[in-house]
Amino acid sequence: MAGRAxxxxxxxxxxxxxxxxxxxxxxxxxxxxxxxxxxDLAYTTVLTTLRRLYEKQALTRVxxxxxxxxxxxxxxxxxxxxxxxxxxxxxxxxxTDRARVLSQFIGTLDEDSERILRDLLARHPGPDQTxxxxxxxxxxxx
Amino acid sequence: xxxxxxxxxxxxxPIVIGIVGGLAAPxxxxxxxxxxxxxxxxxxxxTVSLATETGLSYSAYLSTVAVxxxxxxxxxxxxVLRTMLPVPSLVGLAVGALALVLLGRAGVHLxxxxxxxxxxxxxxxxxxxxxxxxxxxxxxxHAYAVPGRHRRVVVSTGMLRLLSxxxxxxxxxxxxxxxxxxxxxxxxxxxxxxxxxxxxxxxTRAVDHAIERWADAAAVRAVGDPSTVAQAxxxxxxxxxxxxxxxxxAAHGHVVDxxxxxxxxxxxxxxxxxxxxxxTLVCWASTVAVVLYLHGIVEISEAATGG
Numbered sequence: 001m002a003g004r005a006x007x008x009x010x011x012x013x014x015x016x017x018x019x020x021x022x023x024x025x026x027x028x029x030x031x032x033x034x035x036x037x038x039x040d041l042a043y044t045t046v047l048t049t050l051r052r053l054y055e056k057q058a059l060t061r062v063x064x065x066x067x068x069x070x071x072x073x074x075x076x077x078x079x080x081x082x083x084x085x086x087x088x089x090x091x092x093x094x095x096t097d098r099a100r101v102l103s104q105f106i107g108t109l110d111e112d113s114e115r116i117l118r119d120l121l122a123r124h125p126g127p128d129q130t131x132x133x134x135x136x137x138x139x140x141x142x
Numbered sequence: 143x144x145x146x147x148x149x150x151x152x153x154x155x156p157i158v159i160g161i162v163g164g165l166a167a168p169x170x171x172x173x174x175x176x177x178x179x180x181x182x183x184x185x186x187x188x189t190v191s192l193a194t195e196t197g198l199s200y201s202a203y204l205s206t207v208a209v210x211x212x213x214x215x216x217x218x219x220x221x222v223l224r225t226m227l228p229v230p231s232l233v234g235l236a237v238g239a240l241a242l243v244l245l246g247r248a249g250v251h252l253x254x255x256x257x258x259x260x261x262x263x264x265x266x267x268x269x270x271x272x273x274x275x276x277x278x279x280x281x282x283x284h285a286y287a288v289p290g291r292h293r294r295v296v297v298s299t300g301m302l303r304l305l306s307x308x309x310x311x312x313x314x315x316x317x318x319x320x321x322x323x324x325x326x327x328x329x330x331x332x333x334x335x336x337x338x339x340x341x342x343x344x345x346t347r348a349v350d351h352a353i354e355r356w357a358d359a360a361a362v363r364a365v366g367d368p369s370t371v372a373q374a375x376x377x378x379x380x381x382x383x384x385x386x387x388x389x390x391x392a393a394h395g396h397v398v399d400x401x402x403x404x405x406x407x408x409x410x411x412x413x414x415x416x417x418x419x420x421x422t423l424v425c426w427a428s429t430v431a432v433v434l435y436l437h438g439i440v441e442i443s444e445a446a447t448g449g
Contacts, residue, residue, distance in 0.1 A: 012314065012364070015275040015295070019310045022277040023302035038307040039365075058272040072277070088265045088296070109379050113398045120398070121376045124369050124405040 013041075017049050018058065018072065027062055027069030145227055145439070149201055152432035156193035156425040157341065163190065163421055164344035171348040172403070173414035176356035177323075182418045183349045184328045184335075189422045191248075191339035193429040198241040200436055205234030219446040226439045244338050251337035255330060259290065267292045274321070275314070277302070283381045285313055287320040295321070304381055309374035312361040316371070319360030325353045351396065358400055372404040 020036050021028060028036070030047040037046070050070050053059045061068040109117065163186055171179040207214050207223050209231045214220075266288045269276035280298040288294045295317040302310060320326070328349055336343040361371045379397040 011273050012311075012318070014273055015314050015318075016307075016311055018272045018275055018277065019297065019302050019314060020307065022297075022299055023305075023310070025299075025303075036307045037311070039311065053272065056272070072272075088262070109397060114380065116398050117376050117379060117401060120401050120405055121373060124372065 013045070013049050014053060017046070017053060021059070021070060021072045027064070027071040029064055029067050029069045031067070033070070146229060148435060149227070149432060152428050152435065153194075153197035153201060155428035156190050156197065157339075159421050159425055160190035160194065160339055160341040163418070164341050167345045167348035168351070170414045170418055171352045172399075172408055173411040174352075174418075175410055176352045176359055178415055179352040180325075180328050180349055180356055182415055182422075183345050183352065184331050186418055186422045186425075187332045187335035187339075187342040187345040187349070189425045190342050191244075191335040193425040194339045195241060195244060196429050197432050198237055198244070200433060201229075202234050202238030202241055204436055204439070205229035206231060206238055209235065217444050217447050218440065219443040222443040222446040223439065226442060248334055248338040251334055255333075262288055263290050263292060266290075266294050266296065269294060269296060274318075283378050285317060285378070287317040289321055289324065289326045293321050300381075301378060304377050305374055308365050308367075308370045309377070312365045312371040312374045313378075315364030316357045316361040319357040320353070323356065323360075325357065328353060351399070354396075355400055355403055358404060362404065368404040368407075372401045375401055375404070 016037055017033060020033055024032075024036070030043060030050055033050065034041055034043055034046045050059065050061075050068075054061055054070065058073060059070045060073055061070045063069075167183055167186075171183060174182065203214075204223065204227055207218065207220050211220060266276070269278065271294055274293060274295055276294045276296045278296055278298045281300040282298055283301040283304050285295070285297045285301050288296065295314065297313065297317070301313070305313060329346075332342070332346045332349045336346050358371055358375070361374075362368045365371060375397060
């Protein structure tokens, strides 16, 4: 990848930052977010995005050193959200709205396809990892 | 008798093309760039079902003139029509019943889609979201896009933890591409077409597949590297427990095909697209021909009544 020649759709970076903080499960500083995103993003761009999200009250922040560490606003009604998620999953499993809900980023595999898939991925290691399928948990680039 | 043969032949053209096209659709989809495949296959499926329905219902209407004389214009000469198009009334009734059943299937499908859409929209509105992104606290890896007025990309924390930064960007770009390009419209149109014309049911799966590859291609543009998208796809798929093959049915090999397309892109063939477009045009031509031909017969019968 040479520089960041890949334009983002509007709101794309905000979504990435939110996704990054949701995955982290602990407050992250702008520098940590920048490292996590790993797309040669300017520090100020990340910081601006974090501030904008903070102003939208999507994030909370705590002082850490000379900077702030940011965290997603804890879902006040977490049980409510969990309920909705289960309800949604049920709708998906029932397959009634398959045409509208495009849920196939992931699919299900049988043992054969699983082996083929592991072979394929092993033959084409990504830019930021060497043995991708072997250990999914151990993934912290940089 | 030759007139019946002509009408029968013209009606059968879209049906036969629909069956052949349905069988060839999965191959055709992989020979074409995903966006082109999606649009061409959707147009094809909709055309086949419209052409089939038009041919069946118009011919049934004309050949049941003796059974329901009141349902037809009074200046049509029934005896002339009967001699011009001597289709047994029973056959006409059967064809009419078939046309009605297919139309009914489409109607039922439409009602069910609208009801399901209301339920999912209500469910997804309840998600706490930042912009269009809703993160669900769930250890299982899942991600999907819900279109509509309150469109959302829903991702579980389990999925996000599985992926690295660039892989997450690929995932988000994939789901956003679904929303931005209104992929659900193609998925819905082909399902409606399949309800009205069962032979095109195979096209539905090919279009589903093409839509996913379309979103994968958009993700590649967002991260600039196909292998990152492939890794993200693979990690997500491998995180789920493997399923015995007999439970899988249609989804078999879906992810593997997509990963393969990303890592080892197949050669694209323009002729596949041209062939699909020609097949679509032939369906339209046969429909226009059958309508004009039947209309000609009606005009002769009108002339016979001295109108």
